[in-house]
Amino acid sequence: MTPYAAPVRDFRFVLEEVLEHGSLALPGFEEASPDLVEAVLEEAAKLAGDVWAPLNASGDRQGCTLRQDGSVNVPEGFIEAYQAYAEGGWNGIGVGEALGGQGLPEVVASSVQEMLHGANMALGLCPMLTAGAIEALAHHGSDAQKATYLPKLVEGTWTGTMNLTEPQAGSDLSKVRTRGVPQEDGSYRLFGQKIYITWGEHDAAENIIHLVLARTPDAPEGNKGISLFLVPKYLVIDDDGSLGERNDVTCASIEHKLGIHGSPTCTLSFGENEGAIGYLVGEEGRGLNHMFTMMNEARHKVGVQGIGVAERACQQAFAFALDRVQGKSPRSRGGRECTISDHLDVRRMLLSMRARTDALRALALFCAAQLDVARHAADESEREAAQAKVDVLIPVVKAFSTDQAVEIASLGVQVHGGMGFIEETGAAQLLRDARIAPIYEGTNGIQALDLAGRKLQRDGGAALAGLIDDVEGTARLLSETPELAALGEALAAGAADLTAVMAILLEQGSDPERGPDAIQAYATPFLSLAGHVLCAWQMGRAALAANTAQQTGSRPDPGRPDPFYAAKLQSADFVIRQWLPVGRAQRAVIEAGMASLAAFEPGSL
């Protein structure tokens, strides 16, 4: 596997030139000066490139091991790499200062997350899950719970997990059977088995704080009977975090997976003996709601994770294609032996990988900036408007980024030819690792239903319509810029398709009889169209910024354009004129209707 160099220049371009440092001006971010942000990105790039990235391939080869005593060993070097991360204070960069974090803007925290996942996705999952636990406790924990658990979680001395899935309860969590039985002292005893618990057991931290969905006795069936519990691996006996006995939760097995071998995916048994001691978090019966509070951000993080792997796949493919000599360039370009990057069909693959990754990153960071506004803007209506955009964007960032990441990683394998299929090269690992991202944290089908159903129907499409207005505004600006006019036209056409399809979704989706089926039938093509249009929009903004910079900025070499901006303009051109059309085809897919889908009986064959 080739080394990983975090794309700091591109993060800075998006933050500074496309988003124009918008969120840094928000209240609460006074310390996040452009200089500080730059320093943070540079330091994170070092951690990612020098410490985490070199362990990615070896972690994949070694995987994790479940010992006889129930402990789980993670790959060599992972503990030290995790500790370097925690000791550097990285775990708290996006956490508010009130909770012991550094309270940096989400746009910065997201950039750092992308770097870490690009460097080593399997390891990146550990803090990602911890972040979810912090979020859930910060919102729903009691003051005492916050005081006891948050400091260690925020500094990263302890890690967190999310225990949702059971064999019969995957996308449908209403089927959870794990029981939480109240005790006289106010605590609970938990009994049951949870599967697919990421970093559920490991030796990289002093303690593990499990957040667990379980059902109290006599609770009603379905969603409303589910509560959220905190179950520490080691009981905490003191306010300063001193640890006592081992709790009754054990790792029964770890999974043999397609990828992310360095991340232990555990089956956890709660209460095989006296019952695992747990504490109710928030209100009884509101466990699912509490979990969903933090799910939005977790979904954004998974999208960002996909982009990180896509970026690394780009770097891997570019390095190979620029090195591999094979064939000759056409006579018009010299007719000499050349690297495969000189063949335009290979270059199409490379540009397609680069352009899509750029676009996904721009959209995810736009969404992160809206998250910052939603949390920090002084004006309530501004916060609400931003939150409405976030709600629409998150399922797109999660599902679209991860679907594309799989395709980009697969294209990376293809660029390598036969070498791509050989594990030592490293390209195949990226495909294997990426493949989980469309599945976990709510499958991409669930994301599409969230977008086409709840998010679109509840406000009659108002939030999405607002975003489409913004897309049209960018299209106009492009059209008014002579050298980018073709992009403006293409982007406007995409916006028109999305508007048309939204109308279909709203009309058919609100039909009391057929609505639920219509939403299901159209959800995935609808999300795909939205993803293409929104990514194209951000690349339209990027093109405007790059074009301005080309014309006004200083150049490293006065004789020729800055290659960064030139490449950005080529990326934007590719995204808007060669990738968006493929997404626009989803309009025809939806307009074809749902009759054949509804009539199709998979069981009849």
Add this chain to the structure above:
Amino acid sequence: MTPYAAPVRDFRFVLEEVLEHGSLALPGFEEASPDLVEAVLEEAAKLAGDVWAPLNASGDRQGCTLRQDGSVNVPEGFIEAYQAYAEGGWNGIGVGEALGGQGLPEVVASSVQEMLHGANMALGLCPMLTAGAIEALAHHGSDAQKATYLPKLVEGTWTGTMNLTEPQAGSDLSKVRTRGVPQEDGSYRLFGQKIYITWGEHDAAENIIHLVLARTPDAPEGNKGISLFLVPKYLVIDDDGSLGERNDVTCASIEHKLGIHGSPTCTLSFGENEGAIGYLVGEEGRGLNHMFTMMNEARHKVGVQGIGVAERACQQAFAFALDRVQGKSPRSRGGRECTISDHLDVRRMLLSMRARTDALRALALFCAAQLDVARHAADESEREAAQAKVDVLIPVVKAFSTDQAVEIASLGVQVHGGMGFIEETGAAQLLRDARIAPIYEGTNGIQALDLAGRKLQRDGGAALAGLIDDVEGTARLLSETPELAALGEALAAGAADLTAVMAILLEQGSDPERGPDAIQAYATPFLSLAGHVLCAWQMGRAALAANTAQQTGSRPDPGRPDPFYAAKLQSADFVIRQWLPVGRAQRAVIEAGMASLAAFEPGSL
């Protein structure tokens, strides 16, 4: 991994109702009666389902082992399964009777190949490579070589390999360095190393016949200096095939690959001692041409292999989705607990997998039927016309089927949710296995260049235009059929796009200055569009046949339509109205031009 049941009904539907047994009437196929064909398909289905398929998952887990003594052990059961295949006479079904085979039509042989690859792709590669060796020897070997080697290869007692790639010579075979040095007795001694040799060393057959590209001393540089040699693992000392000493060819290593673990991929060293004894096949200096003779068919076989894996991915996903209970159906359809196959977004994935697999199979079998005509028609002009179609279709069948197979297998993983990422389930293996098919036997990029370059330019698009005429004919028939009129319109639009894009390729491709770049730039989107249109065409024909059968045929249950035909009509509707539009977007991709691609400098970033 769920069991594999060969789709005999669909093979029969395509052969009997879509292709209307066309090729069975050709001279030389007198014995291939419909009854015999049916019996062959049924027997092959048993071998595939009962013997080969159960070893697919265990073969993946065990993989192959290179022993200290240089021998390679294949997974448990593979030897017996291969022998059952050879003893059943399956190796010779597509080989002419003059060479000791059964001379069945290619449409039948292809159907059997798809079954075997669907059952166990890693094992299927062994006879696939042998078939290539048979083909090369049959066309270019001397009478003595044919007499010595063909009988054992045809019966499958010996297997064959293709030795092309060297570390510096992949897609560009002109860089081959392996040397073949003439000896006084007319034989040669070979020295050099070959990589990625499929089933290059194994213990499943008595002997292995390596066909090797190498360079004679004083041969000119480049393609014209390359000759084809036959190098047996054990020297053959007698006309009856008695084996003598071990030749100087050894397995230096086997690859650790993403998939097809049961297929040993070897690095072979020729001449580490006195030189490997080899025999010139065909003319000196014409090795590449001789190799390409059989490459066309090998490429068809790789396409078929992709379809086999896609079919198995369908079966695996359908079985899971019909079993997995999760969530409730909408109120309008009962509002009850249901399997995920009842959710329309899951059903979209299932129908998309099924419909695309049906379409790819129909196109591959159409191509096989044209191969039969090209070889067996009495009339020379008929043979030539069929061969012209075959030449255009083969790169499409290879590249489009395998690209789609990867997507279908990936969608199969997605249908499984979290279980798809767990290796034990079996869905992930299909994705890993499928991923090689777009790479080997000429990468899909090479296929696209073959189509857009040589195949299109040499006849000014005449052969493709002929196929488009046929597509338009089918579109008219659909349009004249009231219940299928919407399909006719959509198919005609696809044909128009392909015609328009072909004109661009011919105009820009013939430009002496920019032509080679234009062909490279547009090759992949062009092949994708052609693949979509041609597959949609075949499904249009399938819809016409299914519609006729619905209206005239007997029904298993008189109260409702035959579910096979109903599903086929839904497949056709999906392919033509929901899949073809995505392919049609490639016209816009090509019309966007090649400027940004040509300007993009991957090395500047």
